[in-house]
Every structure is written in structure tokens, then in C-alpha cells.
Amino acid sequence: MANSLITNFEKNVFNDKVMKERLSSDVYEKLKKTIENREKLDLSIAGEVAIAIKGWAMERGATHYAHWFQPMTGLTAEKHEAFLSVDKTGHMIIEFSATELIQGEPDASSFPSGGLRQTFEARGYTAWDCTSPVFIKESNAGLTLCIPTIFCSYTGEALDRKTPLLRSINAINKETIRALKELFNIEATKIIPSVGPEQEYFLIDKNKFSRRKDLIFTGRTLFGAPSPKGQEVEAHYFGAIRENVLAFMKEVNIELWKLGIFAKTQHNEAAPSQYELAPIYGNVNVVADHNQLTMETLKRVARHHDMECLLHEKPFRGVNGSGKHNNWSLITDSGLNLFSPGKTPHENTLFLFFVTAVVKAVDENALLLRCASSGPGNDQRLGGHEAPPGIISIYLGDQIYDIVQQIINTGDAKTSKCGDVLNIGIDTIPLFRKDATDRNRTSPFAFTGNKFEFRMVGSSVSIAYTNTFLNGIVADSIREMTDEVVKNKKSIRDVIKENLKAHSRVIFNGNNYTEEWRKEAEKRKLPIASSFVESIKALIEPHTIELMKRNDIYSKVELESCAEIFYDNYSKTINIEAKTMIEMASKQYIPSIIKYMNNLAETMNNMKIASDKVDISVVEQSLIDVSKLLSEAKQALENLKKKLIEAEGIKECVKKAMFYRNEIVPIMEALRKPIDELELLVDSNLWPVPSYGSMLFK
Ligand code: ADP
Ligand code: MG
Numbered sequence: 287m288a289n290s291l292i293t294n295f296e297k298n299v300f301n302d303k304v305m306k307e308r309l310s311s312d313v314y315e316k317l318k319k320t321i322e323n324r325e326k327l328d329l330s331i332a333g334e335v336a337i338a339i340k341g342w343a344m345e346r347g348a349t350h351y352a353h354w355f356q357p358m359t360g361l362t363a364e365k366h367e368a369f370l371s372v373d374k375t376g377h378m379i380i381e382f383s384a385t386e387l388i389q390g391e392p393d394a395s396s397f398p399s400g401g402l403r404q405t406f407e408a409r410g411y412t413a414w415d416c417t418s419p420v421f422i423k424e425s426n427a428g429l430t431l432c433i434p435t436i437f438c439s440y441t442g443e444a445l446d447r448k449t450p451l452l453r454s455i456n457a458i459n460k461e462t463i464r465a466l467k468e469l470f471n472i473e474a475t476k477i478i479p480s481v482g483p484e485q486e487y488f489l490i491d492k493n494k495f496s497r498r499k500d501l502i503f504t505g506r507t508l509f510g511a512p513s514p515k516g517q518e519v520e521a522h523y524f525g526a527i528r529e530n531v532l533a534f535m536k537e538v539n540i541e542l543w544k545l546g547i548f549a550k551t552q553h554n555e556a557a558p559s560q561y562e563l564a565p566i567y568g569n570v571n572v573v574a575d576h577n578q579l580t581m582e583t584l585k586r587v588a589r590h591h592d593m594e595c596l597l598h599e600k601p602f603r604g605v606n607g608s609g610k611h612n613n614w615s616l617i618t619d620s621g622l623n624l625f626s627p628g629k630t631p632h633e634n635t636l637f638l639f640f641v642t643a644v645v646k647a648v649d650e651n652a653l654l655l656r657c658a659s660s661g662p663g664n665d666q667r668l669g670g671h672e673a674p675p676g677i678i679s680i681y682l683g684d685q686i687y688d689i690v691q692q693i694i695n696t697g698d699a700k701t702s703k704c705g706d707v708l709n710i711g712i713d714t715i716p717l718f719r720k721d722a723t724d725r726n727r728t729s730p731f732a733f734t735g736n737k738f739e740f741r742m743v744g745s746s747v748s749i750a751y752t753n754t755f756l757n758g759i760v761a762d763s764i765r766e767m768t769d770e771v772v773k774n775k776k777s778i779r780d781v782i783k784e785n786l787k788a789h790s791r792v793i794f795n796g797n798n799y800t801e802e803w804r805k806e807a808e809k810r811k812l813p814i815a816s817s818f819v820e821s822i823k824a825l826i827e828p829h830t831i832e833l834m835k836r837n838d839i840y841s842k843v844e845l846e847s848c849a850e851i852f853y854d855n856y857s858k859t860i861n862i863e864a865k866t867m868i869e870m871a872s873k874q875y876i877p878s879i880i881k882y883m884n885n886l887a888e889t890m891n892n893m894k895i896a897s898d899k900v901d902i903s904v905v906e907q908s909l910i911d912v913s914k915l916l917s918e919a920k921q922a923l924e925n926l927k928k929k930l931i932e933a934e935g936i937k938e939c940v941k942k943a944m945f946y947r948n949e950i951v952p953i954m955e956a957l958r959k960p961i962d963e964l965e966l967l968v969d970s971n972l973w974p975v976p977s978y979g980s981m982l983f984k
Contacts, residue, residue: 332384400847454757482567486608505598513979600666607667608745632699649792664744681729
């Protein structure tokens with residue numbers, strides 16, 4: 287039997303092999319130069335490339351093409367066009383021109399632009415990004431050729447997540463190459479910011495999903511009493527994967543392999559019905575596209591298996607939420623990982639220099655990172671069970687932490703702790719060396735061997751966005767530190783020492799979940815943003831605006847538009863959640879509770895009639911308890927309705943978002959509380975929606 291991995295891998299990608307086969311060698315070389323060396327695209331080759339792509343796609347069965355882009359919704363967008371045209375005599379001809387490949391003009395007016403549209407023209411352009419490969423999207427409904435593009439306004443402002451990412455790659459490329467050359471005498475031609483995103487998700491039964499309006503409209507449960515069993519016994523994590531889930535994963539893998547996505551790892555996650563998929567890391571530009579395709583594929587394939595895939599950061603209260611651990615490193619074109627500590631990291635000045643640059647960048651831009659990793663959904667997750675808290679700190683591991691301490695305390699590091707041999711005491715088991723560093727699962731930003739793992743990132747967040755900021759702030763930090771050596775004539779070791787001293791407050795090796803850490807963080811004056819909405823302001827602080835401008839990543843208006851979109855999106859998200867709660871409470875919960883109360887009242891009356899010796903107090907007490915909670919719920923419900931009308935009247939986007947955060951969210955809680963308590967009292971046959979237990983345990 288053919289091996290599905292071998293037969294499918296990159297089947298739907300216009301990859302290097304296909305390009306070589308179908309393009310003349312001259313055109314192939316020119317295109318390759320742009321892709322690999324980031325050289326300017328020679329537009330004269332576009333005609334031949336378009337013909338080759340069309341031929342390949344049509345042979346595969348595609349009838350349509352689409353410019354595929356990532357608007358500021360954080361999702362992807364595509365508008366399909368048939369490979370179709372009319373000739374002068376009115377006959378159908380097959381066509382896909384150079385212009386159609388290179389440029390498109392979707393109507394930009396219905397995508398969020400955060401004010402950019404008022405200031406500028408409504409036109410939006412998509413432009414081919416040949417550094418991410420063209421691919422075919424295949425589903426039971428047909429095949430579509432997708433051309434990865436950027437999306438910008440008439441005056442060149444980014445209207446998407448991709449343009450700033452590409453700019454940030456240029457920035458970090460430039461600064462890192464300079465530092466390597468001027469400080470370490472290393473000639474690199476290209477730096478690849480490399481990312482491996484671990485994607486967490488939940489799978490639940492489709493029928494149960496379709497009976498929960500909250501899941502349908504908001505992606506998370508807005509009500510729900512905890513099930514008797516949660517994740518306390520830790521039976522699910524890395525457990526044997528159930529057969530139906532394995533069948534789902536098998537199909538997901540095949541679909542991802544076809545797209546050239548290096549889907550590698552899969553396992554059960556900590557919460558019941560929670561899973562993870564991780565690809566092999568690669569160039570962040572391509573990986574960001576792949577992650578979008580992965581999320582889309584997970585959702586699409588789940589439906590083939592009568593399941594629904596939830597990508598929300600916190601679908602269920604009381605059990606773990608989902609993140610997207612963003613493993614990030616800088617690798618040169620010759621394969622040198624700048625975060626590789628080597629055997630004696632204390633002597634590895636290059637390594638210490640780049641690690642220090644990250645420490646400095648994270649400390650100076652903590653709130654920005656909080657914003658770049660989140661959305662309204664991540665608020666439910668951060669600080670919860672196992673999730674990193676809303677405070678950014680860096681974990682360096684014992685070995686590097688020890689070196690940093692030596693440098694800070696004595697001015698230099700003389701030794702490196704090394705991992706011992708792990709002896710289990712069984713002769714047949716091989717001896718091996720332990721890593722010099724254990725893992726710290728509680729840190730939002732952890733150094734894990736030869737990469738940084740940014741764990742705060744939410745499961746549904748666009749990593750194009752997260753990595754734009756990560757690349758940007760580190761690029762800036764590298765430039766400043768290089769300047770200190772080159773312009774201010776300091777030694778590299780001194781620059782490392784000074785910066786570690788200045789930014790040591792952001793380093794924390796302990797348990798991030800504790801209350802003590804929160805207090806300690808306050809003492810260290812680290813920014814604590816308990817909600818995403820409080821972190822949005824970081825985007826438009828002068829420090830950020832200048833940094834992003836200096837590095838040609840975002841202009842001031844672009845950042846302002848990002849912030850406006852976030853405030854607006856936050857308000858809209860909470861508004862939808864609140865309205866969904868109102869609908870569920872009014873039409874589902876309250877009528878069912880009243881029915882139950884009526885049953886109790888009837889029972890009580892019937893008991894009374896049957897005999898005056900029957901003790902009706904239990905039934906009566908139940909009725910009183912239920913009635914009390916119902917009144918509480920009803921009051922919160924009316925309150926919520928009133929507040930929503932008030933919110934509608936607020937026009938200014940920051941005020942509005944803060945109103946949702948400070949006034950609406952607490953009332954949503956006040957409504958949820960009595961309903962969840964009632965779920966434990968009311969006859970389960972009358973309860974109108976599936977319970978946590980029935981959704982999470984099958
Ligand atoms: P764990 O859950 O133990 O952290 P996983 O195997 O689930 O590990 O995921 C680790 C991720 O980190 C993978 O996507 C992997 O390819 C990626 N990764 C490994 N090395 C690097 C690196 N140098 N740069 C970026 N990502 C990396
Ligand atoms: Mg993992």
C-alpha cells in the first residue's frame with residue numbers, strides 16, 4: 287500500500303521541484319533569487335510564471351484562483367475567480383494573466399481598516415508575495431489555486447497582518463547581519479526568523495455543539511457548571527488517543543502534508559477533549575501562512591468526523607484553555623542558530639549577546655507583547671489553570687540564569703553548569719546526559735534550549751501579528767546594542783553586562799502561577815495587564831510608534847488603526863457574548879427553570895392532597911432555593927440589557943471598550959453565577975443545553 291506521507295507531501299504546492307520543471311531556467315533562477323535572497327521581483331517574468339501556475343493548477347483540477355490574504359480580522363480572506371475570459375468573438379477562453387497573478391483589487395471597504403479608510407482611499411490592493419509558495423486548496427467541494435498576497439491601501443498602508451510581518455523580517459535580517467559582521471566577524475547573507483507554533487484545540491461532538499448557542503456564536507461556553515470530574519487526575523495528558531480522534535488526526539495530517547505543512551507531533555493535551563498539533567519549525571513567513579491553513583483544516587476536517595473543533599482560548603471554564611506556544615529563534619542561512627548555547631555558554635559571547643538582546647527587548651516592550659499575543663478570548667485563559675499569567679517575564683533556565691547572575695554580580699561569568707548523567711539504575715536502559723536546564727511550564731516567555739517559547743499566545747491568534755512585534759523589538763534591541771559597541775566603543779562583554787543589569791527585573795525562574803509572583807512583579811514594577819483591552823494602549827505609546835517607525839515596520843497611522851480595530855473588536859466580541867447570554871437566559875434557561883419550579887409546585891400540591899403526613903419540606907426548600915437563584919438571574923439579566931443600551935450610546939472606541947470591560951463583563955459574571963448554580967439543582971432532563979460533563983467526556 288502506498289505510504290500516505292510520501293504520496294501526499296506537497297502534492298498541492300507549487301514547490302521548487304514543480305517550478306524547476308515548468309519554468310525556463312532563466313525565469314526559474316530569477317524567481318528563486320527573489321524567494322531566497324529577498325531580491326526585488328523582476329516583473330517581466332510574471333507572464334511565464336502565471337502560465338506555468340495555471341497549467342499546473344488546471345491539470346490538478348482547479349477551475350478557480352484566489353488571492354489569499356490576511357486582513358486585520360486575524361483570519362484569512364479569499365475571493366475566487368474562474369480561469370475564464372471571453373475572446374473578441376464571444377467565445378470562452380482559459381486565461382490567467384501576469385497581472386492577475388501579481389495584483390488584485392478586492393473591495394477593501396468591508397474589511398476592518400481602523401480609520402485608515404476615512405483618511406485614505408477605499409481602494410485596497412492585493413499583491414503577490416512570492417516568498418510564500420502558491421498552493422491549491424482542496425476540499426470535497428473542489429480545488430482552488432491560492433496565491434499568497436499582501437493587502438494594502440491605495441496609499442500603501444498595510445491593511446493586513448502579512449505586510450508588517452514581511453517588513454519585520456527585513457528589519458531583523460538587517461540588524462542581525464550587521465551585528466554578526468561588525469561584532470563577530472561573521473558574514474551571513476540572510477537571517478531566518480524561525481517559528482514552530484504548537485497549536486492547541488478542543489474537539490467536541492457536533493450534535494452537542496449545535497445545541498449550544500454560546501459555542502455557535504462565540505466559540506466558548508458562557509454558562510456551564512463544572513462537571514464532577516475535571517482534569518484533576520491528569521488522565522488525558524499524553525493518554526492513548528481515541529480511535530475516532532486518531533481518524534480525525536490522520537485526515538488532518540494528510541491534508542496538511544498535501545499543503546507542504548510539516549505536521550509532526552500530535553497528542554492529547556491536559557484538559558479532557560483537548561489536543562495539540564505541532565509542525566516542524568520553519569521560516570516565519572511561510573509558517574504564519576501554514577498556521578492559518580492548519581486552523582482552517584482542523585475546523586473543516588472535524589466536521590467530516592461529526593465533531594467540531596474549538597480554537598477559542600477558553601471554551602470551558604475550570605479546565606485548561608488553549609494556547610499556541612510560539613517557539614522562536616534566529617537562524618542564519620548557513621544554519622547557525624544564534625540561540626545555541628554550545629557546551630560552555632559562559633564563553634559564548636555571541637550567544638550571550640543575542641540572548642541579552644531578547645531580554646532587553648522583552649523588558650522594554652512587555653505590555654506590547656501582552657497585546658501582540660492576545661485577543662479578547664485570551665483574557666479568559668491567562669492566569670487560569672496552567673496558563674501563563676498576564677505578566678510578562680522571561681525564564682532562562684538554571685544554566686543560563688546562573689551565568690546571568692555571575693555576570694550581574696561579578697561582571698563576568700567563569701563557569702557553566704552542566705547537565706549530569708541521568709542514571710536510572712537499570713542496566714538495560716542507556717545512560718544519557720540530562721539537559722542543563724529543566725522546563726518551566728509556568729513562564730510566559732521561556733528559553734528552552736536553543737529557542738524562546740512565547741507561551742502567552744492565544745490559540746486563535748494570528749502568529750503573523752505576534753511575530754511582527756517579536757521580530758521588531760528584538761531587531762531594535764540588537765541595533766542599539768551593536769551601536770554601543772561600534773559607536774560608543776564599549777566592549778561586547780560590557781554591553782552584555784550593562785543590559786543584563788538594566789533588565790534583570792524581567793527575568794524570573796520561579797513559579798509564575800503564584801500570588802507571591804504577582805506581588806513580586808508589582809515590586810519590580812513590571813506592567814500587569816489583567817485584561818487584553820488594557821494592553822492595547824501599548825500599540826500607540828510614543829515608544830512603540832518610534833520603534834516601529836525606526837525599523838520600517840509600522841507607521842504611526844498603521845499602529846493607530848491596529849489599536850482602533852482592537853478596541854472595536856473587543857467591544858463587539860463582548861457585545862455578542864452578552865447578547866448571546868441574554869438570548870440563552872431568556873429563551874432557554876429561564877423557561878426551563880420555571881417549568882421545573884412548576885413541577886415542584888405541582889408535586890408539592892399533589893403530596894399535600896395525597897396525605898397530610900407527607901413531609902413536603904424538601905420539595906418546598908428546593909422550590910425556594912431555585913426561586914431565589916432565578917430572581918438573582920432575572921435581575922442580572924435585566925441589568926445586562928440596560929447596560930448594553932448604555933454601551934451602544936458610547937461612540938469613542940477606547941471609552942466603549944473600557945465600558946464593556948468594566949461594566950458589562952461583571953454583569954455577565956453575575957448572570958452566569960446563579961444559572962450555573964441552578965444547573966446543579968434543576969432536573970437534568972429539563973436542562974436545555976448539554977452539560978460540561980457530556981461535552982468533555984465521551
Ligand atoms: P514541547 O511541547 O515539548 O515544547 P513540541 O515538540 O510540541 O515540544 O514543539 C516544539 C516546537 O518547537 C516544534 O514546533 C519544533 O519544531 C519547534 N522548534 C524546535 N527547535 C526550534 C528552533 N530552533 N526555532 C524555532 N522553533 C523550534
Ligand atoms: Mg508541545
